[in-house]
């Protein structure tokens with residue numbers, strides 16, 4: 341798509357069910373971001389993402405969206421110790437996690453690591469610009485490339501990572517001019533987040549898109565309000581439980597068995613006129629097959 345000049349859409353995903361719906365919506369790339377530390381685990385920084393869980397979530401997303409390119413974020417400290425550690429953990433993402441590409445937050449100094457991973461047959465995406473895994477050193481989430489000097493550094497990082505073999509680049513939180521400069525200096529597809537519209541692809545944290553985060557970044561515009569919808573559904577459930585009107589269908593004993601047990605059989609409809617489970621259940625969606633109970 342990048343070669344044809346057609347923008348491609350990427351979203352984060354951390355579970356199979358959401359991934360299934362995102363694939364049905366036509367999203368081209370799913371990123372199992374280390375933002376799962378915040379979105380799934382409730383930490384306030386991405387550096388708290390555990391490696392084993394990241395691999396397990398990657399596999400879950402692949403199972404939910406088997407026809408979509410899955411990119412796995414390598415968590416903090418999972419590739420920094422040595423090239424051997426980077427190859428070993430990236431290989432786990434590809435085998436156990438079934439990832440198609442792994443992403444590293446990296447500057448030019450990581451070029452030898454990317455080279456080594458590429459030689460091992462691991463497709464790498466180099467994440468440049470704002471790198472949330474380094475906020476403890478940089479002092480916070482910073483826009484990358486606001487000055488000419490910083491912009492030159494970010495472009496140099498991208499160029500070095502591409503030369504080392506990166507098959508994709510990602511730029512986070514940078515002015516559009518920095519994106520333009522990277523695109524002029526590199527040839528692999530560039531995914532942007534908060535980096536203008538020129539990138540080949542765009543990514544957002546899915547909860548920001550769905551209106552589920554309380555303080556989304558300025559570049560993220562929600563296109564749905566699932567936070568409010570979830571709250572309303574929850575309060576509907578609370579009310580229905582309190583009214584003993586839980587919806588759905590009940591299971592029933594076989595004909596005459598309640599009497600044999602010495603208790604009175606219930607009517608086949610309960611409050612609200614709900615049908616019993618003896619009637620055929622509606623067909624579940626394919627991936628919910630395992631939950632069929634009749």
Ligand code: KIV
Pocket residue numbers: 352371372373374375376386413510512533543545
């Ligand atoms: O972890 C993540 O969600 C990311 C995106 C912000 C690109 O790395």
